[in-house]
Amino acid sequence: MLVCKAVTFFAVIFQMRSIGYNSFDSSLHLQTDTEKPSLKEGDVLIKVEAAGVNRLDLIQVGGKFPPPQGESDILGVEVAGTVVEMTQTASEQTSLKTGDRVMALVGGGGYAEFCRAPYQVVMAVPEGVTWTEAAGIPENYLTAYQALVWNGRLKDGETVLIHAGGSGVGMAAAQLAKNLCKGVQVIVTAGSDEKLSVCKENGADFGINYKTDNFALEVMKFTNNKGADVILDFVGAPYWEKHSQCVAIDGRIIHLGFLGGSVLEKANLGVELKKRVTHFFSTLRSRSLEYRGELVKQFARDTLPLFSAGSAKVRVDSVHSAENATLAHTRMRENKNIGKIIITMTT
Incomplete structure (x- = not known):
């Protein structure tokens, strides 16, 4: 006993x-x-x-993102x-x-x-x-901080386009953009009017329903054809062409994920060259x-x-x-x- x-x-x-x-x-x-x-x-x-x-x-549950070597598999x-x-x-x-x-x-x-x-x-x-x-x-706000400050070099008076505005990272990015720089205009995309309403309460200046509107055209309208200085992208290949259309001269596009796919069927690199666009492909884990x-x-x-x-x-x-x-x-x-x-x- x-x-x-x-x-x-x-x-x-x-x-x-x-x-x-x-x-x-x-x-x-x-x-x-x-x-x-x-x-x-x-x-x-x-x-x-x-x-x-x-x-x-x-x-990770789907078997596609194992933890780094030496880290817990939990x-x-x-x-x-x-x-x-x-x-x-x-x-x-x-x-x-x-x-x-x-x-x-x-x-x-x-x-x-x-x-x-x-x-x-x-x-x-x-x-x-x-x-x-x-x-x-930790994960959401650090990811947003890294993307906006370290990669995006966001400055006062610039415009940032944040996809997945209703996600944890999207909401964190909108808050940090508004608080860390003066006069920043925040544009977000989301898949429902309910999410866009919450995004505006969270500080977004302009919301776009990506299911019903062409976000590239809407961004150009909102910015008087200047485009977005910084773009936070989680989708990948399907958005590449639209980003080329709506990114500003000397713009920075930060790629944080490829939920829509990572293989490009075509890309007009001439447009990117003319605009002097910088791409960042960033991970944190x-x-x-x-x-x-x-x-x-x-x-x-x-x-x-x-x-x-x-x-x-x-x-x-x-x-x-x-x-x-x-x-x-x-x-x-x-x-x-x-x-x-x-x-x-x-x-």
């Missing part, structure tokens, strides 16, 4: 809840016997309150929770301490009760921000720790005060328990969300 009790106690300490998946039907399931992550030097262990759902999670790249353990290096190199409310951008492992994160990618949760809101900041750490550092400096002040705010579309995680993925797969989908890991 004493031996059985000892074994049970061992399991409680070294096992945790996590969300697994079946690639054959894209379903998710709660599992209670996952091994807790072991910390590497420089790591912080976070007890996860909530995790953000991202399109790349759905792609889904989830952004978490919010409490610091419960730190390595010596993490303690020496950061002001973080156990008990702090934090959020982090991780390479994997977010859909779990505990998640490890290098201290370089951990940020304090801004005052007044809830767990569910905090879980929607596969970047080096040094890159992600510097991005997090600059992002925290430039944007976290906006959340405390209320100038930036995560629009939470829906919150799902770990037991109902499949519903979260289904909602995103069907493009029903307006804002951020969150999964809570607390019991």
Whole structure:
């Protein structure tokens, strides 16, 4: 009897809840016997309150986006929770301490009760921000910041075209564009009037229903034939020609995904040359720790005060328990969300 009790106690300490998946039907399931992550030097262990759902999670479930080498194969790249353990290096190199409310951008492992994160990618949760809101900041807002500031070099008075305006990244990009530069005009596309209405509440100056209107023509009308200085694209090949039509001279097009395909059947490169267009093809999950750490550092400096002040705010579309995680993925797969989908890991 004493031996059985000892074994049970061992399991409680070294096992945790996590969300697994079946690639054959894209379903998710709660599992209670996952091994807790072991910390590497420089790591912080976070007890996860909530995790953000991202399109790349759905792609990983489909077997097309495996985690980078050395990262957990558990889904989830952004978490919010409490610091419960730190390595010596993490303690020496950061002001973080156990008990702090934090959020982090991780390479994997977010859909779990505990998640490890290098201290370089951990940020304090801004005052007044809830767990569910905090879980929607790291991936979406860092992606938007990278695209607008590092890649797009957005400047005062410019015009930015943001596709998928009703998505988490789209809404983050609109808020940052308005707050980080003066006089920026934000144009968004979305697939319904309901989403466009919310986008305008979120700061968009002009909305285009891509299902009923030619967005290239509408952009040129809105800008008096100047075009958009910066374009954030998630669609890929099907939008290439229209982007050539509506990008401004010296414009920058940032490609963040290829939901519509990545193979071009034709492209008029002469138009791009004449306009001196710059293309950026950008990812975040596969970047080096040094890159992600510097991005997090600059992002925290430039944007976290906006959340405390209320100038930036995560629009939470829906919150799902770990037991109902499949519903979260289904909602995103069907493009029903307006804002951020969150999964809570607390019991």
